Amino acid sequence: MFWKKTATPSTRTTGQWGESQALQYLADRGYTIVTTNYRKRYGEIDIIARDGSTLVFVEVKCRSHHAFGSGLEAVDMRKQQRICRVAAEYLQTHQHGEIGVRFDVIAVHRRPGHQAAVIEHVENAFDYSL
16 A cells, blocks of 8 residues: 655645745746645646746745755656646636746755745746656
8 A cells, every 4th residue: 555655744844934935036026926836636836926928837845954955856757747737737727818838946945043045946947748
């Protein structure tokens, strides 16, 4: 029997904190947030935003240390395919007219103490793939 790994309270809190940092980062750069945590049974998109006339699907990865690699490395091909599948469903059910689409990854690195987070934003991090 297979069990889905669930996030512990500390990783869930870190993830929520990272997403709030990413939301603020995007808002500061003029993005319009469309929705957050868009879920389907086969996956989730952390943030859907508009950057001008482009609809941006954003995956956020937050790390407090690099023992398991960077947040950017965590978005492997399998994760990309899940994001694309959810994005395709979103586009089919929400009317946005003729619009460009982009997939970004934001890695939020939590630093010790109360230092500001380090944010890496990779625009157009991967292409649509299923």
